[in-house]
Amino acid sequence: MRLREVVVAVSVALMVLLLAYVVSAGGLGPLAPRELRELARSYLANAYNPWNVTQSSLSLEAVTAIVWDYRGIDTFFETSVLFASIVGVSLIFRGYRERPGIGGRGLSEIVKTSTRVLLPLILVAGVSIALHGHLTPGGGFQGGSFIAVLLVLATVVFSLDFLVERGLASGRLLALRSAGLLGVLATSVALLAVGLALGIDAYIFQNMVREGSELSMPQWLLDRPTGGTLLFFNVFEALAVAAGLALAFLVLSLREEEVGEAMAAGEWHE
Amino acid sequence: MEVVPISIAAIAALLSIVATYLAVRSRDLLAAVVFSAVQSTAYALIYYVLMAPDIALVYIPVSVGILPAVTVMLVKKTERYEE
Numbered sequence: 001m002r003l004r005e006v007v008v009a010v011s012v013a014l015m016v017l018l019l020a021y022v023v024s025a026g027g028l029g030p031l032a033p034r035e036l037r038e039l040a041r042s043y044l045a046n047a048y049n050p051w052n053v054t055q056s057s058l059s060l061e062a063v064t065a066i067v068w069d070y071r072g073i074d075t076f077f078e079t080s081v082l083f084a085s086i087v088g089v090s091l092i093f094r095g096y097r098e099r100p101g102i103g104g105r106g107l108s109e110i111v112k113t114s115t116r117v118l119l120p121l122i123l124v125a126g127v128s129i130a131l132h133g134h135l136t137p138g139g140g141f142q143g144g145s146f147i148a149v150l151l152v153l154a155t156v157v158f159s160l161d162f163l164v165e166r167g168l169a170s171g172r173l174l175a176l177r178s179a180g181l182l183g184v185l186a187t188s189v190a191l192l193a194v195g196l197a198l199g200i201d202a203y204i205f206q207n208m209v210r211e212g213s214e215l216s217m218p219q220w221l222l223d224r225p226t227g228g229t230l231l232f233f234n235v236f237e238a239l240a241v242a243a244g245l246a247l248a249f250l251v252l253s254l255r256e257e258e259v260g261e262a263m264a265a266g267e268w269h270e
Numbered sequence: 271m272e273v274v275p276i277s278i279a280a281i282a283a284l285l286s287i288v289a290t291y292l293a294v295r296s297r298d299l300l301a302a303v304v305f306s307a308v309q310s311t312a313y314a315l316i317y318y319v320l321m322a323p324d325i326a327l328v329y330i331p332v333s334v335g336i337l338p339a340v341t342v343m344l345v346k347k348t349e350r351y352e353e
Contacts (some may be wrong), residue, residue, distance in 0.1 A: 013284050020280075059326045063324050129327060137323035144329060149335035156339065228349050245336055 043070065046069025048225070052131045053208050059134040059227035067139065068233045072205040076188060079237060083181050086244045090174060095265020097171075098164045099258055106159035112134050115157045122150045130238035134227030140237025147238065148245035160253065173247040187232040191215045205229075275319045282319070286312035297352045299345045307338045 029257060036044070047065040049056035057069040067075050090096075106112060129136075130143025155163060188205050194215060195202025201213045207228040209216045217228030286309045293305035310333035317326040 005291075005295065009288055012291060013287050016283070016287055138327045139324065142324065142327040142331075145331040145336065149331045152336055152339045228312075245332075247338065249340060252340055 053216075053219075054211050057207050057227055057230065058225050059230050060225065061134055061136060061139075062250055063137065064227070064230055064234070068230050069205075069207045069228075072229075072233075073186065074234075076184065076205075079181065079184060079240065081152050082244060083177070083240070086174075086177060086248060089189075089248050089251055091171070093254065095261065095268070096254060096258060096262065098160065098169060098250075099255075099261075104159055106162060107157050111157055113130050115153060119150055119154060122146060122153070126150065126238070130234050131231070133234035134225070134230040140234035141241050143234070144238035144241025145245060147242035148249070151242070151246040152249050155249065155253065159251075168250075170247055170250050173243045173250065176243035176246060177240050178241060180236045180238075183236030184233060184240065187229050189238065190229075191217065279316045280317045282312040282315040286316075299340075299348075299350055299352060300342065303338050303345065305340045306341075307334050310334050310337070 022030075043062055043066060046052070046055045046057075047143055048058055048063040049059050057063040057065040059069070062222065118145065126143045126146030126149075128143075129138035129146060130140050133139030133143070136195075151168075191202045191206040192204050194200075195213065200215060202215050203210060203213060206213060206215065207217055207230070208219065217232075219228060223230075289305045289309035289312065293302045293309065296302040296305060310329065314326050314329045314334070317323075317329055
C-alpha cells in the first residue's frame, strides 16, 4: 500500500514535469513574449510620472496604481462581491449572537504568552502593508487579511468568550465592514461631489489632475507621495476586509447552543 | 536565464504535488488540512519567485492562515476520520 502511493505520487510528478517540458517548448500554443508589450510599457511609464500628471497616479507601486486607479471600477466590484458573500453568511445565520460563558477558556498559558508577543507584530505588519500599499508591494486587501488572521489567532488562542467580554461582537464587525465599504464608495465619488459643488468638471474614480478637470486628490503627505485616492482606498479596504473575514470566521465558529438560537430567530423572521 | 529562481519554483511545485496527493489520500481530515496548508506555502513561494509579491502577501494569510482555521473549525463540527 505504501509503495503503491509512492509510485502514484512519483508518476504524477513525472507527468507534470513532462507537461512543463511540452509547455516550455511551445507545444500548447505560443509562449508569452519576453519583451514588454505596449500596454505594460505605458503603465510602467505613467504609474509615477510627476512630469505628466494627467496620465499618472503618482504611485510608486505600479500594481496598486493599476488595481485602484486605472482599473478602479473592476476592483470596486471585486470588493462588492466579497461584501455580498459576507452578507449571505450573516443572512443565513441571522439572529446569531455570541453568548458568553459556554465553551473553553482557550489554550495553555505558554501558548497565550507567546501569542501575546506575536499579536502586536502581526498588527504592525498588517497596518504597514495597508498604509504603504502605494509605495511597496501589498495594499488594502493584503493588510486587511493580515489583521483578520490576528483576530482568528486571538479567537483560537484566547477563546471566543475572552474576546466577547472585551467587546468583540459580530454586529460590530458587520458595522465596521459596512463603514469600510462606504469609505471606498465615498472616496470614489469624492472629487465628483466637490466638482458638482464648485461647478467644475470631474470624473468618478478620479485621482489626479485629468484632461478637462483641474481637481486633484492630495498628492503629498509631508514629504511622501500619497498616490491620491490610493491611500484612502487601501485604508478603507483593509478595514472592510479585516472585519469581513473575521466576521465570517466568527459566525462559522458558532456553538451548539447558539445554533438553536439562530434557527429560532430565522423561523421567527419567516 | 535566471536558473536559481526557476529551480526554486520547480522544487516548490514538486513539493506542492506531493502535498496535494497526500491531502487527497489522507483519511485523517486534520492531516489533510495540514497537507493543504503545505501545498499553499509552496504556492506562495512560487508566486514570490515569479515576481508577484502582491499575490504572495495575500496568499499567505488567506490560504495558510484563515482557510485552514475555517476548515479545522468545520472538521471539529463533524468527524475527524473519514469512513
